[in-house]
Structure formats: C-alpha cells, structure tokens
Amino acid sequence: MKVLTIVNTDLVSEKDVEMLPDISIAGSKIKCGIIEIPKPTFNECEKENDHFVLVKVLAFSCNYRDKAIILKSALKMQGELNFQAAPFAFFGSDFVATVVAKGSLVENFEIGQRVIPNCAYPESPFPGVAAGVVTNEASKGWLRIHKSKLTAIPDNMDDAIAASFSIGGQTSTSMVRKVNIKKGERVLVLSGRSNTSMFIINNLLEKNVDTTVLTTSTWSKEEISLISPAKLVKVEKSFLKWKEHEDLGTFDVVFDPFFDLHLEKAVNSLKTYGRYITCGYKNQHNKFMEDTDKFNTNNLKSIILKVMINNMSIIGNCIGTSEDLEKALANYNPSSFIVPVDGCYSVEEGDRFVAQTYNNRRRLGKAVLVYS
C-alpha cells in the first residue's frame, strides 16, 4: 500500500520517492513523501504470533504529542549524524484498521473486523505487554499488534471518527471520572478548541454539567453551537489573570490540557476544595517556545500555598483504563457526539494533512489521513 512517510533525503534520492511539498513545523522543514510498503509476512501458526494480529490501517490522525515526535525525527535526519538516522520515519498515534491476519490464540477479533488502539495506561492490558500508546507509527500502514492493545468499534462509527477517537475518548473519560463532579458544581475547560478539550466538553454535556470554556481562537457561530449550552469565553494569549474577565467567577473543577500555559491562573480561579486536572503541556520541544510564554509565570510557591490553604487538589492524568475506552465507545452516539472531523485527506495530500494538524488555528477536531 502507498503510505505517508518522513524522508531522509540525505540517504534516499528524492527521485526514488514521490516527494510532497515541504511542511514547516515550529520553523523547521519536514520532508515528506509517499512510499510503497508491501504486506508483511505474518505466519498465523507461528507461536510468537499466538496473541498478535496484523492490521491494515484504513485511516489515521496525529495528536499534539506527535508534533514533537515528528520534529525530532526530521531534525535527526538533518543533523550532523543524519547518516545514523533511518531513511524513513513514520508517525501518527490514533488510527482505525482492519484485521487481516491473527494468531491462533486471538479470540476477540475476526478477520475483516475494524479496530482502534486501546492505549490503557498505567496498567498493562496483558502480562508482559507495555501499557500506553499503541504506536507512534500509524502512517506505516501495516502494523503487528498484541490483541490486548486493540478494541473493536461499533458499526455506526465511521472511519474518520474512529481514526480520531482512542486517545481523546480514553483520556477525557478518565479525567472526568477522576474529578468526581457533584450536582451543581461549576466546571472550566481550558484551550477549548483542542481535541482533548472537545472530548472533555462532550463528556460534560452528556452529564448536564455547568461548563465554561476558555479559548484563544475565534469560533464561528456553528462551532459555538456545537458546545451549547456551555459558555465560550475568548481570552488573549497574553492575558495575565482571568480576573480581567470578572464575570467568569470561580470554579469547582478546571480541566487543563496545557499546564505550562495555565496552572497558576487556573488554581487562582478555583473554589475551596476545588480540583485542577491536567494531561499535558505546550512546550514538549524547546522549539515550541514562544514570546507569550513569559505571561505564564507558574510560580510554584504561590501555587502550592493557594492549593494548601484552600484544600484544593492538583491531579495528573495520563490516558486512562481499558474501561474508560469501553465507556467512551458505549456512550458514542453519532447524533449527539460534538467532536467534529476537521477534514479528510488522501495520501497524495499528506503535506496538507500535517500542516492542517499543526499549523492552522482554525482546525476544530482532527485532520484525518485516509488510506482507503
């Protein structure tokens, strides 16, 4: 099959690969192209394949975490030791795939069934199998995966949604579970336009939670109506205090996908006994630093003082359990699910897919690369 890859042009001649226009991530050039990957051999009788399946990726998408992974792969190919880098690098951590072969002890899947990753973390889903993200190389097209790292999806979930679902669904369900929201509590969701926050908002609206959403981007009327009745408030990247928005009030719970952007301001907007929960940060690579970072002071002493005096909790969250993913899938209802697919791209449009994922602040939901 034809797949999207980052190309080490010092090792591979650009004439031997169908090159795509360069992409820029955080000021660095990423050289992408299309290569043919044949179906790998997978002996179903081989003991080492007993618990494994071979899947063919139908569609995949990238998460914020993949931005640093892509950049690191590209920079390694451009550095002085680029001859030590691989000729090709693959990327992408969410996908939907079809099972094309399976080992003799795989009973939970049938050939032809559609599956998505189960990124259960921190508990391992099977003795001896690593917990966490299933692959960082979804773009490779053919993947050999342990049966415990996949889950089947309902027929009413289309490929584009399925290719955007696992990490957002599993993480948001875990986060909402952990903060134990009680009736009548007020909740704030930060960086509302992020895919993770859209999944969190989807969860909160299902539970009729009083939700306020902060964003630094401009939303269209249609986009605002997606998250109704949640209240959307636009803030500047350079804002120092949410107090500048006096009418916001204080909150029982704050959900934050980027603690380096918001922690101190978030804690200052919590009520006594408030819970702050985060799953990530912005500067996952030093090239992501921006001038506006100076507005995010995050003074440890004042944060912990505030938390201690007011009996607050700061909660960390990384992904979620297998049950969280099952619950997210069971609750999936195409007519009420609010997280849109921003757009679908063919492999020939791979450069536009990556650029839309990381360089367009108008994106809402995932850009999805569709292989078939």
Ligand SMILES: NC(=O)c1ccc[n+]([C@@H]2O[C@H](COP(=O)([O-])OP(=O)(O)OC[C@H]3O[C@@H](n4cnc5c(N)ncnc54)[C@H](OP(=O)(O)O)[C@@H]3O)[C@@H](O)[C@H]2O)c1
């Ligand atoms: N640990 C885990 O298990 C886990 C799982 C999922 C996600 N995460 C983390 O959650 C975060 C979000 O991931 P995602 O894939 O959902 O992100 P995403 O969709 O790429 O987020 C895009 C949004 O983030 C905000 N944003 C991005 N860059 C910004 C900047 N420089 N300044 C201000 N706001 C910025 C903007 O929100 P507004 O336009 O609304 O301001 C933007 O629309 C990341 O830190 C990721 O690593 C962690």
